[in-house]
Amino acid sequence: MKRLSVKDCGALGDGLADDAPAFQRALDSGATTIRVPRGTYRIASTLRVRSGTTLVAAADARVFSCGETPKRRGDFLLTNAEDPHGCRDITLRGGIWDGNNPGRCNTKPSDLFDPDAWSGVVLNFDGVRNLRLENLTVANSVTYNIRLCRIDGFSFRHIRFQSDRIAFNQDGLHFAGCCRNGRVFDVQAISKGQTNDDLVALNADDSLVRLENRDLVCGPIENIVFTRLRAEDCHTIIRLLSVNSTIRNIRFRDVEAGCREFAVNADAARYCRTPLFRDEDHPGGVGYLDNIRFDGLRVHATRAEGPPLICIESNAAGFQIRGFARDRVRDARPDVPTLRVRHVREGTRILETEEAVDIQAPKDARARTRFPSRVLLEKGLFEVTSPYGYRTHPVTGEADSFHAGVDGALWDGRMLVETGICAWEHGTVLEAEDSDGHAGTFVTIRHAGGLVSRYCHLERGSLRVAPGAQVARGGLLGWMGQTGRATGAHLHFEMKKDGNPVDPVPFLKELA
Incomplete structure (x- = not known):
């Protein structure tokens, strides 16, 4: 593997001489590793890197675009060389690559659509396979x-x-x-x-x-x-x-x-x-x-x-x-x-x-009942999108279908925000499973006072609890999902009192 320094090819690194020809001689030499020692290198024409080249610059090597050279379309501080077989295996490591935007000629053309205008780009790579850029700074771009x-x-x-x-x-x-x-x-x-x-x-x-x-x-x-x-x-x-x-x-x-x-x-x-x-x-x-x-x-x-x-x-x-x-x-x-x-x-x-x-919100967003952070959702607001009681079933179309809980998420017209699902109150987990039934992945929790809460349609494989576990108020149960019979990702939340379904909203309001 041949190694070469740009100074071996005549680069001065004094910030005054045009070092572009010396850089390009090094890049065209066939050496696989080109070193750029400490110094300030003025570059008046585009540097073009060939396939299979590693260009390693010292951390304090500054390579800058000459500010007195007029530029046009296709000019950059550095780009990959064109290769009919495609460029590959190029590494640029270290150095400060400076577009020198204070330079007199380094200004963005006034005509944004001039077909011959300079792009103002510092480093350009197009059509490269296996490109590595490491430990470098790009400064003062146009x-x-x-x-x-x-x-x-x-x-x-x-x-x-x-x-x-x-x-x-x-x-x-x-x-x-x-x-x-x-x-x-x-x-x-x-x-x-x-x-x-x-x-x-x-x-x-x-x-x-x-x-x-x-x-x-x-x-x-x-x-x-x-x-x-x-x-x-x-x-x-x-x-x-x-x-x-x-x-x-x-x-x-x-x-x-x-x-x-x-x-x-x-x-x-x-x-x-x-x-x-x-x-x-x-x-x-x-x-x-x-x-x-x-x-x-x-x-x-x-x-x-x-x-x-x-x-x-x-x-x-x-x-x-x-x-x-x-x-x-x-x-x-x-x-x-x-x-x-x-x-x-x-x-x-x-x-x-x-x-x-x-x-x-979009203008057609409807107001919905909302509850604050840690009430069912890990973070964010829980909005009731389908209340407790009789409704037209969203899947079967059945009229006057009894809905034994509330559906919710954080909806706003056409947008859904999801989060973790949390326990309404502390209690003991009765059921927690990835079911193939209508409820999908669900959790059931027994609370004091004859209350039981149920959480349905969670994301499959997301459960964080198991039967018999004790959970605290706000404890994470799993992630909102779309399992079971559901038209979209949401939480179906039920409450039962002494074995009978009840409207969950009063319990949520009490906690909120």
Whole structure:
């Protein structure tokens, strides 16, 4: 394995000489490992990395884009070389990769749609298989810090973004179409105000005539795990942009940040300067968000005026947020709702576990009976959606069917918030099983005073108790689900007094 330093090829690292030719000689030499020693390297033309190359920069090596060189479409600080057989096995490790946005020629063109305009991107990777980015900082971008398209099999670890100057469209990690099979660990915006757009953007669809997006494609984004995202004051933490292309099998773990606009934005770019569709042409909504999960989302707003922190205006299946917390002490707009859901199909599901869930309701949302945290739900509000007594059965259509309990969840028009199911009061578990009957997965608990409570349709395999166990008030029994005879995910809650069914609502009100 041949190793080579850029200084072996003539790089000076004095911040004055144009070191781009020396870098490119090293990159074209056939060496598999290229070292960039400590120094400041001025780069006046795009660096192009070939397949099978590992580029290792010292932690204090600064590689910056020359500010006196005019730029046009296809120029970057660094990108992968074009390969008719496809690029593969590229590693970039260490260093500070600086877009030098104060530079005289490093400005975003005024014509957003000029077909020859420079994109303003610092690092660009397109069509790479097995890409690794590790322990590096991207600084002072004009637009996107790192732009990615058609990459398959990647690992990004310990990535930092910083900029002394705030500019439009400063995305951190910007994923365009056909990105799949990757892991991202420890991404941080380390200067206040960064990133001044999305910390992580998953844009399966986008306007490809904008200068930032020239030469990208639309297409599915899938099978990616993100762990540990941090920002003090970014614009938006996560964007999920899907209109016609699917975003599927995405996991976010341990996200903690302050944001001026959105924590999670899935508005399908409705309000962008370059919208991708007209709502009147899509009465069923747009977007394909499939199996998106958050485990640990701790956020707060850093600007007093702004929208709800979570915006879901795209069709989704299996969209789950668990471990959500909104820091009301640091939140600059605590009275603004947490969640906005619009333009989605009936049955779109969002999971939420906030202490008090505030919702911006669709205009046709109906008022329902609500009970506060720890009354049946682990966190959030329990809303009665079908009361005790006679009704038309929602499955069989039978008129005057007696409903021996109440159904509920946290509904708001077209949106459902789910959470853990908790015991109404302390007692002894009589039954706890994954049944194939009408009740599905259920738990029955005996309480003092001849009372028995029953919890039905829980998620299969989620039970946390067994017959004979003692449970406390608010003790976790399992997760809300859709097992048994149910038209959607919800909790059916029953109360019996001396063996006879009774209306549960008075008992819930007494506890609330």
